[in-house]
Amino acid sequence: MRILLVGAGGVGTAITRIAARRPFFDHMVVADYDLPRAEAAVAALGVRSDRFTPVRVDAADQAAVTTLLAEHRCDVLLNATDPRFVLPLFEAALAVGADYLDMAMSMSKPHPERPYEEVGVKLGDDQFAREREWAASGRLALVGMGVEPGLADVFARYAADDLFDEIDEIGIRDGANLTVDGYEFAPSFSIWTTIEECLNPPVVYERDRGWYTTEPFSEPEIFDFPEGIGPVECVNVEHEEVLLVPRWVNAGRVTFKYGLGEDFIGTLKTLHALGVDSTEPVTVRTDQGTARVSPRDVVAAVLPDPAELGDRMHGKTCAGTWVRGVKDGRPREVYLYHVVDNQWSMSEYGSQAVVWQTAVNPVIALELLANGAWKGTGVLGPEAFEPVPFMDLLVEFGSPWGMREH
Amino acid sequence: MRILLVGAGGVGTAITRIAARRPFFDHMVVADYDLPRAEAAVAALGVRSDRFTPVRVDAADQAAVTTLLAEHRCDVLLNATDPRFVLPLFEAALAVGADYLDMAMSMSKPHPERPYEEVGVKLGDDQFAREREWAASGRLALVGMGVEPGLADVFARYAADDLFDEIDEIGIRDGANLTVDGYEFAPSFSIWTTIEECLNPPVVYERDRGWYTTEPFSEPEIFDFPEGIGPVECVNVEHEEVLLVPRWVNAGRVTFKYGLGEDFIGTLKTLHALGVDSTEPVTVRTDQGTARVSPRDVVAAVLPDPAELGDRMHGKTCAGTWVRGVKDGRPREVYLYHVVDNQWSMSEYGSQAVVWQTAVNPVIALELLANGAWKGTGVLGPEAFEPVPFMDLLVEFGSPWGMREH
Structure with a gap:
């Protein structure tokens, strides 16, 4: 390969x-x-x-x-x-x-009239529109193959195959207790992408209704994350899993909630109220004369590069899939998760936890494609493949997943 | 003239x-x-x-x-x-x-080691350093002659001359209830200057201590503004009056508090925590290739031009001087103020309220200099002159001042 x-x-x-x-x-x-x-x-x-x-x-x-x-x-x-x-x-x-x-799919466009009720162009729509050409070419486009989307989708497929007879709801839940020494505000992931995710209308899937959108930061809930991270306020955010999971897994409802915390939500709301989250260029004076720049690029340039912050970072990050449904006639609720401790990823790989957790998954997918454990053609999400070989290889890579039974 | x-x-x-x-x-x-x-x-x-x-x-x-x-x-x-x-x-x-x-004095530089405790280069220092040359030339430099500084300083001198025997504290208090249709966030005055004022260390004067500085947004208080504006949260801000008033008026303490309101303070704190208030250039991609831009210039370019917002603006702005002291052996407390209704300034002059309120004062001062009511040489503040002719002319200009006895 x-x-x-x-x-x-x-x-x-x-x-x-x-x-x-x-x-x-x-x-x-x-x-x-x-x-x-x-x-x-x-x-x-x-x-x-x-x-x-x-x-x-x-x-x-x-x-x-x-x-x-x-x-x-x-x-x-x-x-x-x-x-x-x-x-x-x-x-x-x-x-x-x-x-x-x-590890992220083609971008969405909000519904022109009812952005906070109906979907417009959805995440990945422009990629799934080319399904026929990919299938005809005999090649594979494996989309959304990071951690979220990615591993979270593998967990959803595993729950459907092995843990449940019927699934009422699949909720991807992402939270962390990371702190960065010496910075008042230092996102642990690309601020450009974080703004894009968090200020777009969040998308929700329901079996009877299909995909629909809500106001940003909707349905806040406190989710208790494992391995010492503890409770974090989570809100609905636009994310690929909500578009991918229902295509291959039968579930009554699919959501994605991000554990942003109150302060971070406040900061994003302020950026939006001012308009400095915008990618629409404005004209300013520069050292090269007058030029047009995207305000969001300036915000990203001002903030420290999250990939460079590993040495000053402490704590753990958790990605996972919470599933509620029925098994053998009895209600069941589980949280399948993957936690990375920044101290471990820094000492083992010199990469900070959030970045490492995203990066490990496409490498595992490539290895499964290379050794033939995973095969496919057309435009497919991670939940289109056998989950167990993936989850086993994650353990072999030294970073085991976990499951909490509720 | x-x-x-x-x-x-x-x-x-x-x-x-x-x-x-x-x-x-x-x-x-x-x-x-x-x-x-x-x-x-x-x-x-x-x-x-x-x-x-x-x-x-x-x-x-x-x-x-x-x-x-x-x-x-x-x-x-x-x-x-x-x-x-x-x-x-x-x-x-x-x-x-x-x-x-x-209408604004030469810029300050924070104290290099103890910026939130001691003054460095103060507002106007570079101008007062040239006092001897101005006096020798027989010409007048009348500094800080807008509304704040300016009319607020005239009020301070009036209080000292006519209303009090002894003054414990002079507090300039500025507040408004202006709103702008169609904008979530639209400052009514230059955001560049507002950031400069609000994020520099605020300066306070005390008779026994001289000038000193505090953390930004210190000593929050709710001040009840007249003519229907009502209570607004005010905080210490660096402003010229604190440097000017004590040079000519005997007061125990002089402060400037700006009625920014909770939301605006939160917004400025967020801008500062992110670093997008900075004037230190960052490198970004532009339509003219890579260039260096000042993040604060980008914030200003994103926001609407406050001078253009008069038609969408509603409400009143108030500038004034609150004085606490003793008159005839009894405690006294007054607020001398000037309110401009945006509807009035737009219909009379086509200028929005905040801008008009700043502009009227230097015109009055020029008229007093032209007709000989005000005379002076050297570098002088507004409180170095007789206040009554100024306050009378303000009334003649159709925009009367007011006084509230507490």
Whole structure:
């Protein structure tokens, strides 16, 4: 297997470190807009860097990515960029006949008249619209294959296969007790993506109603996270699992709630009220004369890079899938989860917990595809595959999952 | 009297509209960095525009301003730009032997080690440092002559002269109930200046201690504003009155508290916690390639221009001076104030309330200097002059002041 990894940010860099320890692939080309960043990721692998080549590429330039795939004879493209680049990369892989994996799906557009009641263009719609072409090409686009979406979807399929006869509700629940020394405000994940997720209308699925949206930050609840993290306030957030799970798993209701906490929610609301969350360019003076800039890019530039904060971070992050339903005629409720302690991921991989937890899952998926345990063609989510081999490999990677029976 | 007005923004434009109705001066040159803006201000005066000439000037270019003063034989420079341009304009007037007025004083620099305890370079220090040269030249630099500082300082002097035998505390208190249709967040005054004022360490004066600073937003109190505005949460903010009043008026304590309200304070704290209030440039992608931009400039560019919001604005703004002390052996407490209703200032002058309230005061001061009621040389604040002629003229301008006895 020859892999083109696009994006050498926090997640991309962690992917190289995890993959470098596994023999399943032949070569990984590490491409980034910023060549020194790709070079730094490869250089950090030290003696394990021989299967990696850093290159420069603009992820928005589909033709350049196609050329790169062909030039390096890659049979799979792993997209570790932000969601703006999903479509050009997805199309580049299709054009050249490579498999494709990502960890976030093509972007949504709110309903033009009733944004907080009805869905408009949904997450992934632009990718599922190309299902026929992918199926015809005989190649696989495995979409949403990080931790959330990704591992959370694997858990949902496992619950449906092995733990329940009937499922009333599947609720992805994400929470952490991470703190960062020396910063008043330092998100542990890309602020650009966090704003996108949290300020878009959250989407909910119900069997009788289909997909619908709500106001941002709706249905707050306190969820008690395992392994010492404890109770965190969670709210509905737009997320891929709600769009993916119902396509393969029969459930009465599917939600995603993010444990943002009160302060973080307040900060996001303020950014939105001011309009500095916007991606619509404004005209300002710069050292290069007058230019147009996206306010959200400026917010991201001001904040510390979350991938660089691992040394100052303390605590654990938890991703998981809470399921309520019936087994053998009796009500059942479980929470399937995966916890990463920042201290462990920093000492083992030099990657902070949130970034490492996202990165490990596409590497496992690639390994299952490489060894034939997972097979598929067309545009598929993680819940379209056998969950147990995935969950076993996660344990083998040294980072076991857990289950709490309620 | 021939006047050079520098700055044809919201306040400058309102100054031309107020002055155009008064016969006391011969000519006003209206200068702006953006010539069309100066031309628009003059054109809007219609039949009253014959005493006004629009010109272009860069307020940072002291030599160009000096040339302009000489060329148009101006005997006074009225500075209506933002505080970054105080020093070049102040020096240009001194160089050419013209009088000088401004509405904000030269900028402060926090104490390098103990910014929230001790003053560093104070507001106006760089101007008072030139007192000897101004006195020797026989010309007047009347500094801080807007509404706050300005009218508030006139009120302080009036209280000392006519209302009290002894003053324990003078507290400038500014509050409003202005709302702007169609905006979740729309400041009624320059956000650039508001951030500068509110996030710098607030300064307080005490007779026994001199000037000292506190943490931002310190000593919150609810102040009940008159004429239907009602109670608003006020906090300490760095402002010129605290530096000016004690130089001419004997008071035990002098403070400035701004009625920002809980929401606005929360917003400013969030901007600061994120660092997007900063003027320190960050590198971002723009439509002109990579460039360095000041995050605060981006916040200002995202928000609507407060001078353009008059038509959507409702409510009143209040500036005033609360004084506590002793008169005839008995405790006394008064609030001297000036309220402007946006509906009135828009229909009378086409200028929104906050901008109009700032602009009327330097025009009154110029008229008093022109007719000889006010005379002075050197660097002086508004409290160095007789207050009653000023307060009478304010009434004659159709915008009476008020007094509440507590």
